[in-house]
Amino acid sequence: MNLASGIPAGLLQTLQSRQPTLWCNPAYETLPFPALPPDAGSPAQAQARLARHAPVLGRLFAELAQAGGRIASPLLPVPRLREALLPDGADAGAWFVKADHALPVAGSVKARGGFHEVLCLAERLLQEAAGPGGRLPALDEEAARTLFARHTVAVGSTGNLGLSIGLIARALGFRAVVHMSADAKQWKKDRLRARGIEVVEHGGDYARAVQAGREQARRDPHGYFVDDEHSAALFMGYAASAGELAAQLAQAGRPVDAEHPLFVYVPCGVGGAPGGITYGLKQHFGAHVHCFFAEPAASPCMLVQLASGGDAPLSVYDIGLDNRTEADGLAVGLASPLVAPLMRALAAGIFTVADERLFVDAVRLHDAHGVLVEPSAAAGFGGPGWLLRSQAGRAFVAGRGLEPALPRATHVLWSTGGSLVPAPEHERFQARGRALLQAGADAQ
Numbered sequence: 001m002n003l004a005s006g007i008p009a010g011l012l013q014t015l016q017s018r019q020p021t022l023w024c025n026p027a028y029e030t031l032p033f034p035a036l037p038p039d040a041g042s043p044a045q046a047q048a049r050l051a052r053h054a055p056v057l058g059r060l061f062a063e064l065a066q067a068g069g070r071i072a073s074p075l076l077p078v079p080r081l082r083e084a085l086l087p088d089g090a091d092a093g094a095w096f097v098k099a100d101h102a103l104p105v106a107g108s109v110k111a112r113g114g115f116h117e118v119l120c121l122a123e124r125l126l127q128e129a130a131g132p133g134g135r136l137p138a139l140d141e142e143a144a145r146t147l148f149a150r151h152t153v154a155v156g157s158t159g160n161l162g163l164s165i166g167l168i169a170r171a172l173g174f175r176a177v178v179h180m181s182a183d184a185k186q187w188k189k190d191r192l193r194a195r196g197i198e199v200v201e202h203g204g205d206y207a208r209a210v211q212a213g214r215e216q217a218r219r220d221p222h223g224y225f226v227d228d229e230h231s232a233a234l235f236m237g238y239a240a241s242a243g244e245l246a247a248q249l250a251q252a253g254r255p256v257d258a259e260h261p262l263f264v265y266v267p268c269g270v271g272g273a274p275g276g277i278t279y280g281l282k283q284h285f286g287a288h289v290h291c292f293f294a295e296p297a298a299s300p301c302m303l304v305q306l307a308s309g310g311d312a313p314l315s316v317y318d319i320g321l322d323n324r325t326e327a328d329g330l331a332v333g334l335a336s337p338l339v340a341p342l343m344r345a346l347a348a349g350i351f352t353v354a355d356e357r358l359f360v361d362a363v364r365l366h367d368a369h370g371v372l373v374e375p376s377a378a379a380g381f382g383g384p385g386w387l388l389r390s391q392a393g394r395a396f397v398a399g400r401g402l403e404p405a406l407p408r409a410t411h412v413l414w415s416t417g418g419s420l421v422p423a424p425e426h427e428r429f430q431a432r433g434r435a436l437l438q439a440g441a442d443a444q
């Protein structure tokens with residue numbers, strides 16, 4: 001155990017005991033907006049890239065045809081979920097679920113980052129093949145497919161990123177290899193293999209699968225590795241969602257300004273998805289949006305990294321946690337070294353969630369609105385309660401003079417996955433959550 005972690009003793013003890021907590025980031029908004037390398041692009045460029053290739057995506061995926069190839073999810077008002085979670089909620093504002101669990105094709109937030117990165121790769125390969133000024137074929141023209149067939153796209157994943165990358169890569173004609181950790185769900189492996197995607201299983205955790213995949217791809221001259229721990233292209237794909245949310249909030253008549261703050265709660269694994277979303281939203285809404293991350297109590301990797309106060313890698317294992325959680329996609333021991341330093345300036349705070357609460361909140365959403373999500377996707381649902389009902393949350397609100405604006409605030413719970421989960425699996429999740437709810441085990 002690393003005793004020189006830099007984490008304040010009281011917080012360290014709370015984390016080690018896995019007691020759920022809200023940590024507000026002391027460096028939040030004290031630092032300048034972080035700069036990314038110029039070749040990382042911008043959220044607007046990522047949004048334009050996804051739009052540019054939408055016609056191709058509409059042709060490749062039947063489920064995207066109707067949407068014209070747009071990778072987008074609905075913004076669902078959830079007043080009854082608010083009622084269930086904060087019954088005394090005069091100050092609770094308006095609640096929405098950003099329904100990325102229903103993103104087409106990949107069924108999770110990973111469709112945003114994953115599709116964007118593979119589209120970046122495809123564009124680059126075509127540009128290299130065409131040479132300066134050469135004509136670029138559409139991504140589904142024969143010439144493009146012939147080129148892509150000579151290349152392998154590999155990724156390390158506990159599941160959802162593998163589904164996203166594997167499905168888009170195969171659809172464009174790449175060979176696709178997904179390196180999975182031992183804890184990846186069988187149905188995800190089956191689904192990948194059924195689509196012609198190669199699955200390589202590795203003992204150990206997610207980081208081991210990523211490492212193994214990275215090494216194999218490095219040995220292949222036509223190999224490309226989607227590196228969840230370092231990828232700016234994934235990050236920008238997630239960040240592109242800010243424009244989509246902004247348009248949806250405007251359409252729903254929810255202004256975002258000094259009088260109408262926006263609070264967003266996003267489940268965090270390695271940090272790319274919540275980090276990219278936060279980066280895009282902070283760029284768009286500035287000081288009027290506050291983004292909180294949700295992590296399993298057994299895997300609070302971003303909290304550990306940011307609370308350590310430095311950039312030297314610090315993992316949940318280093319503080320004696322075991323990184324064992326039922327929340328697939330969130331079972332990550334070490335935060336992305338690309339994303340964590342950016343979040344020092346941009347993340348308002350991070351709260352931790354006991355596994356039981358994930359199942360219970362998935363049931364609450366289902367009972368209130370008939371929507372099914374995977375347990376990981378419910379990780380953020382406790383966010384408004386932390387903000388409005390905990391001491392740390394009230395101090396955050398009071399410190400920014402936001403109290404009077406609370407009744408006019410908008411809260412967005414980002415629901416990150418679930419629509420591909422097989423029905424029997426959902427039934428298991430719901431039964432477990434319902435039993436816990438009835439036993440009254442839903443206390444934070």
Ligand SMILES: *Cc1c(COP(=O)(O)O)cnc(C)c1O
Pocket residue numbers: 108109110160161267268269270271272273274328329330374376377416417418
């Ligand atoms: C991957 C994932 C996340 C978190 O994304 P990171 O980029 O790993 O932080 C959240 N929820 C679900 C369902 C996921 O699959």
